[in-house]
Each structure stands twice: as C-alpha cells, then as structure tokens.
Amino acid sequence: MPKLRFGKGGQPLTDSNLLLVITVSIFAAMYIISMIAFGGGFLNPQQFLNLFNENASLIVLACGLSIVMVTAGIDISVGGVTALVTVCCAVHLQGQGGNVPASLILALAIGVAFGLIQGLLVAYLDVQPFIITLAGMFLARGAATMVEVNPITVTHAGFAALRKIEIRIPGIGYYAKNGNFINSKIELGVIIALIVLIAVFAMFKWTRFGRNLYAIGGNSQSALMLGINIKRTKFFAYLLCGGLAGLGGFIYLLHTGSGAVTQATGTEMKAIAASIIGGFLLSGGVGNILGTLFGVISLVTINNIVVSMGLKGPWWQGITTGAMLCFFIVLQSIIMSRRNGGKAVRPIWMRKSREIGS
C-alpha cells in the first residue's frame, strides 16, 4: 500500500492522525449521504447542533476515557459516577441553602474522589483497571440509590436560570413555518464540553504529561526506562478521568434537569465506543482527541439515520451502534496491519509485538 503522505514535510501520517482522518472522513460521508438521502432534519443546522446539545456530557466523559485509554487503561465507573453526581447535586439544590457553585464543587469532588481512589489502586498497587473501576461503577450506583431512590426534578431558581442559557449563533439557522428566521442555538453544556475538549487536546499535544501518557501506552516498560514516572502519570490519568466524570455528571444534570439513579445507564460503554471509533485503540498509545468528538457525534448520527429510515424499534439503536463499532474496529485493524506491510496474515509470533499488543 502506498504510504499516505499528508503529514508535515512529506512525513507519513502518524498512526493517531491516520485514524483521525478515517473517523472524520467516515462521519462526513455518513452525514452528507444522509443530507442527500433523507433531507429534512439533516439539512437543518439545528439538528446538527443538537448532536452536541444532547451529548455534551458524553463528550466530556469520552475525553476522560480517552485519557486513560491512551495509557492502555480503562475506566468503566464514569456512568455510575455521572448518576451519583446528578442525584447528589439534585438533592443538594433542592435542599435548604442549595446553591449552584456548591453543587458544581460537589460534582467535581465526587468525580475526583473516585478518580483518586481508582488511580491509587491502579497505579501504585497494580490492580487491573477493569476490575477496580467495575467495583467503582457498582459502588457509585449503590451510593446514588442510598442518597435518594426516587428521581428528583431540580426546581432551584438559579439552576433553572443556568439551564435556560443558550447561545444563538448569528447567521446560522432556518426559516420557521411562519417565515421567521430562527437562529440555531447551543446550550451552556456544549461550551463547557468544547473547552474541555480543547484543553485535553492541548494537554495531549503540548504538555510533558500528555506525551508521557502516550509513551506509557506505546510501551510502558520502555517509558519507565526512558525516565518517565509511570506510576504518577497513570495516577493522574485516572484522577483526571474521574474529575471529568464529575463535570460530565453536572452537565448531564444541566441538560436533563433531573437527578436519578437510572440516569446515564450504559454511558460508560458509549464513551468507550466513542473513543474507539475516534481512534483510541484499547492497546493504548494512539489516538487523537478530536477523533473522540467525532466518535461521539458519529454514534448519535447513526441512530438518527436509523430513525430516518423508519426503523423505530428501540432495539435498532443497539444493533446499529454495535454494527458500527464492529465496522470501525475491523477497518482500523485492516488499515493498521496493511500499514505494517500486511503482516497480519502471519502466525502470531512472527507479527510485530505492536500488533499483538504488549
């Protein structure tokens, strides 16, 4: 296969960027085809922006997951933490003296607490991240039930005001039936999510910590010998992921306005799927955070397409999400192995260690 040469100075693209290009192209193709085939909602800029409005919290959670996944780790507690945060914040806001800043701090504190404990166990005691965050997931949901069994709708005035904030984008919009031009809008959560995304992007690209994360995912033994403190780096990865889960929970509450144990069920899996689609391989060391964003909106778009095709049954969403994940993983592995000279057909011990995964 001829080497792709899009990178700077005629360099072949790095694996991370190659995967990003694939994700973005597929999303663009998918969206453009839908615009042509289904028209309607797909032509409405608001529907495009709703991809973000409805998934701001997922974007934040997926950013956190990308951070741990690039170190070849995983965190499946984020959905549970989100639920716990919505419940705790709702209880706080509905109680006496509840106020918005305190609820935000509460959300972050809950997330950081989970990240702290999980990070300590994974990094310093070498506990399997899957196991420990599985425990974290159960713990978070359990704690949420303990705090409040019934769903709570937040009626706190300050919070409601915050929920109403929406940013109209000048020049972009559509004509309503009565002929008025309606500007498209995005919610406050989206702004926060995009700031997080940019911050994570900058961290990955320009900070020592960010690059150390990639080094650890590439080969943790080598990273150690290159003088990287892998324990501390891993610890902070989980800490950050936890903190982002807390923030994601707050945004979730901001979007839905109600706290409940059942909120965000399966969100951790969606966040993992979004990261994988975005190019973060489970084996670690590759991925570009912009890919994660496209991973999130691809996941949602495919569901919209299914609905547009008239497949209304709720099971279709699960099936298409599964199929798409499968498609991406197969595509990625084909491209990555072709890139390494078609060595995937070799018996396992003859492959590059990178293909096997460390």
Place this chain on the structure above:
Amino acid sequence: MKETVLEMRNISKEFPGVKALQNVSFTLREGEIHALMGENGAGKSTLIKVLTGVYSMDSGQICLSGKPIKIKSPQDAQAFGISTVYQEVTLCPNLTVAENMFIGRGKYSFVKWAEMNRKAKMLLDNLGIPAKPAQQLASCSLGVQQMVAIARAVDMDCKALILDEPTSSLDEQEVVKLFSLMRDLRSRGVGIVFVTHFLEQVYEVCDKITVLRSGEFVGEYSVEELPRLDLIAKMMGKELSSLSEISEAASMVHESESDFVYEAKNLSGSNGTKPFDFSIRRGEVNGFTGLLGSGRSESVRTIFGADKALSGDIRVGGKPARIAKPFDAMKARIGYLPEDRKRDGIIADLSVRDNIIMALQVMRGAFRPFSKQEAEDFATEYIELLGIKTASADAPVGSLSGGNQQKVILARWLLTHPDYLILDEPTRGIDIGTKVEIQKLVLRLASEGMAITFISSEIEEMLRVCSRMIVMRDRNVVGELTGSELTQDKIMRTIAGGAANAQA
C-alpha cells in the same frame, strides 16, 4: 590515577531460582571505556539494570564520585548523570523519533515541538542517522532505532554512559561512527561501560575489561594484559586446550551432488528484491552476504514468504510449489529464523517450553497438541543442546538473558527438522563459546542431509560454515563464490564490485 566515576561494591541480586549476581564489584573511572564481558546469562545486563534502578539489589553499595547513592528508578539514574542504552531497544514505537530522544529528560512542563525537532535534526545529522525527527519510530529499521537510542544517551550531559550490546544490530559503518563517538566522549572525561560479544570490538576501543562468570566477579584487567584467548578462557572458565575446537570447525569440507531441495527462478519480492535465481541441494550450506541493507535478509524473507513475492517459479523437492505466506513455506518443510527476533520471534510471557515447541505445533496443526511429556522431552533436549541458561523449562522467556532468548528461537526452528532451514544472523548476541557450538551444529545438520542458508554479518563465521556464498549489492545478486574462491578478500572485492566480475 584517574578519578573514579562510579563504583559498585559487592552487589548481589537473586531472581527466583537464579543467583544472577553474587558479590560483584565494578569500578568505572573517568575517561575510560570499560568492557563488561561474560557468557550469555553471566549477569551483565542484570548488573546494568541494578545500577540504573530497573531492578533493586539485594545487597551491595553504589557510589558516584565517591559518595554512596541510592538509585530507585531509571529516572534517578538519569538525574545522577548515568545514561543508558539497554540491550533491548527500549523506546516507544508510537512516538516520533525526536520525542523518543527527548522524552523523560530534563525539566520542562511543555513540549516545544519546533525546538525539539530542530535539536533532534542536528543530532541525527551529526551522527548521520537516516531518520527524520517527525517520523514515527515504528517506521524505522531496528538499526536506526538503536542509533536513535544511542543518540539520546550521548546527548545527555552524562558522567557515565552505559551501552549494553549496542552493536548487535548495527552495520559496520554505524559501528565505526559509534566508536568515534565513544572515543570523543572518553576524551571529554566520560566513563563508558561497553558490553559486546564481538571480541575485536573490545580490543579496538576498550581500556579495561571486567569479566563476569555465572553471576560472579572474575576480575578486572587492562586490555594489554589480557590477550584474546585468555579473555575467552576467563569468560568460559575452561582451560585453553578445550578451545582449540574453535578452529577445528573451520576445517570441515562439504561437497554434494545430491538433489535440489529448493529451486527458484526469477524470484523477486515486494520488499525491493530484484529478480534472482537460487537453488540449494540437500546437505549444502550456503550463505547470502553483502553489506547491511544490500538485500540479503530481504531475499530470504521472500523465499520464506514473509514478504510477498512479486514473481518467480518455485520448486520444492523438484515439484512446483506456491509460497505466498510463511505457513505455505512451513508446510513445504522450510524453516526460517528471522533476523529481527526482538520483534518477530519471542513471546516473552510464554514459557521456554512453549516457545520451543511453537513452530512444530503449528506444523502439526492446532488440534493435535503435544502431550505434556513430549513437550517436556523436546524442551529438555534443546535446552541442553544449546546450553540455554534458564531456571526451568517453565520459566517465561522474558526472564532469560538476551542471548539465551535467541537460543530459544533457534531451538524452535531446529526442532522442526525442516528440509531447508534459513538462519538469518543465528549467532547475533550469542557468546563466543556457544557460537562455535552453533556452527558445529549447523555443519552436523547439513551432514545429515539438511539444506541450510546461513547469514551472518561476520564474514569469518560464514567462511567457516558455508560452501557457497551468494554476494549481494543494492538488492541485486552480484556474484556467487564457491570452493577456492571463498576468501575474505575475494568476497570483499565482489561486494565492492569490479575485480570479481572481470575474473569470473
């Protein structure tokens, strides 16, 4: 007397079942190149890893410029001015070349890509390393990766530089470059520890030699007082008389007019190998020679199907055959020991036994597993035959010394008893005693009827075992030498081109 840079006193280290180091002492002085010698598994790499904080020692003391220090991690070692190139390339394949040179060093919180790439480019250019700063490391050859690791180490402002078998994957020109670099650093007062199994290299650059044997300290000598044969005797712990076998192997002659095992006409490969004809008979040992990058490894990869063939008529045992992938070759009873074993060969977490029987298992098919006893017997046989130093056949291969890992993969292919065996650098990283054993084994297998292709960057070694040499340059076969033509001089001239063609 020069100042002592680094002193290790009475270091002991035990792994489960192995006393890797027992009361070993080592002294490195300013501005000296100090060879650390010993057979495979003697404890050289372990000593180095103890020094750099990868392993913690059981007892002993490390002093830097006379002061006792504690080194708990490679990070500490770097901070104390000890920079290291480990035996296995320990870089991150997913990062760029420049990042690999600078990550984990110094004090910074933000990455300045432009500056880093510029510095990296300067270093790469200075050392003549054919890599671009922004290139992903995985796309570089092993030799280049090794040079990148070296560039990283020498760029650090260090008091002590440790090089664990840096030359095993370098070609001659790169070795020359490395040596001039080492001499330069020596003149600036850096103490250098150098590990290698190439004795000539020791005598070319080193001032001092410390010998280890089975984890014990044998002695420290200056190069002048320890001639080659004494050094070998010190490493092996044997008397000189038993070493005369070394030259004996060379005297064997082998000629045969038997059947062709493998024939290829007009074979060319997707890896850039230009079309060539090649055939080999039963009981013959031939070699591909040429400079690194001349295509000698690529040719055999094409024969084995490890790289795709673009054209060629292939006959195996006289019958037309199709070899599109390694599995086809294995079914046609061809075995191949790859050059790049660190990447293509070892599965570190599997036991020595499983690694040995792996290829044979594939040939038998996955549904006919070996009985425990059979596997045990095979493993024991080859562990003994090649002198593999391991705590047991159950130990994971990753816990073996570098040289012993190589022996395990060699055993894997020898066990399959193929009709035609391709060995690409089978003795790389293997100590001198075992090298001779392997050469003898190759000749014995040939006398039993096996056809063998033997590739080595040491021409003397090839002259000892090969009865026919195919000379390559720029991915072309440029000559074929047999019988009395097989001299070092003649080979060199053919590689260089010109004279040889005129006489042919």
